[in-house]
Amino acid sequence: MSSGAPVKPIRIRGAPAAGGRLPLLCAPLVAASRDGLLAEAAAAVAAQCDIVEWRVDFFGEIGNTAAVVEAGTALRAVLGGMPVLFTRRSAAEGGEPVPISEAAVLELYDEICASGCVDLVDYEMSNGAASVKAVRDASRRHGVGLVCSYHNFDATPPLPALAAEFRRAQAMEADVAKVSVMARAQGDVLALLAATQQASRELEPALIAVSMGPHGALSRVIGFAFGSALTFGVASGASAPGQLPIAELRTGIEAARKALGS
């Protein structure tokens, strides 16, 4: 593309996801039940998403590892080859509170990576270096990619702080660095995009960059032009403020692509 900001694709077991299409359209799955999860997955397939994010912090049986793996296996069958990003979003970074300890979460990540039913896992950097290393080791052992993430639902930190979060993800050996921050004014989206572009030039990992809320929603459409490889849209249920329906997202990206002549 002509943007000057190289967009590194997110790789799934060695190959660029969706044949290298950028940005990937990702639908969050936020059901509490196995049946709800499979219904959301079917909606993601119908909406022709490229990938789903299973937000397991919403899943009622998160404390039962066998049930999680069984649901993950059923999910695979419904998705028919569409890759799965597995995420327990911590309550501290906007997720649902879960009834299990962080040690149990780490065991769950290990088991789900071993099960073969997910392709990427997302883990917050705020959990600390030791925990991130445990997830990094487990994911690497089983050929699963690691997204190291930073979320801020209150505000958009200044550009140097955003850049530092992207760098921190690289230092933690992430395959994908994710920064998702709340826009409180229209200008905040510009800081996020500038930090993303800088990271796309300087760092190794693929990037996911999100400016949340109404003032940030443009980032979901044009972020790819600044280096973001994946954008979240709604197939059935939203997981963060400002997410657009997948079809609108696709229309907007197509219009932006035409504007960029790519």
Next chain:
Amino acid sequence: MSSGAPVKPIRIRGAPAAGGRLPLLCAPLVAASRDGLLAEAAAAVAAQCDIVEWRVDFFGEIGNTAAVVEAGTALRAVLGGMPVLFTRRSAAEGGEPVPISEAAVLELYDEICASGCVDLVDYEMSNGAASVKAVRDASRRHGVGLVCSYHNFDATPPLPALAAEFRRAQAMEADVAKVSVMARAQGDVLALLAATQQASRELEPALIAVSMGPHGALSRVIGFAFGSALTFGVASGASAPGQLPIAELRTGIEAARKALGS
């Protein structure tokens, strides 16, 4: 709208143009002949533009004031109420060389304002304070709006320099401040949008902000979210690098508007 950046409308003889629709879609008219000009105007009407910019530096008979006024009168008839921005773009800022002196250009501006066949005139600030004042006086005397403009076809100056150009337009008593600069990297569009948002908060004039070239083309679609009241698109002939067809521009703006929830 929800952007937090107030977009001041461009006013035509006291009332917001196009009933206050933002951004205005403006087609440049770049014909050398009277017939060509009227054909381009008809294309602008067919494309449902909101306003046209008559780039008189392309007009073969620019040296014959009576012919310019006659063509302008014929233009009015074809446009059926669509307002006209009249512009002699100087060669120093990317326009066509013209065979008349700057003093003759000032006389032409005076005559065309008096004729009643244009609603706004654009004049480059680089022509100097005395000349801008002459155009300001003539335009004000006849109820015509003044766009004070700055163009840079080489590069995007740093944000403080962009902000200074917007402020200079206000100091010259512009009704509309226009800054149009070449993007040499994708990040340049962010600097232009940030300067525009700042100006929309701090200054009085309506704004036109353009990031030119492929790396800047997104500004033509999303600039309104940062305070730009008008965007240029192609109905028949382009006047600057990166201009999109009016229909694509409209689709992109609509998609951006949905993303912004406005």
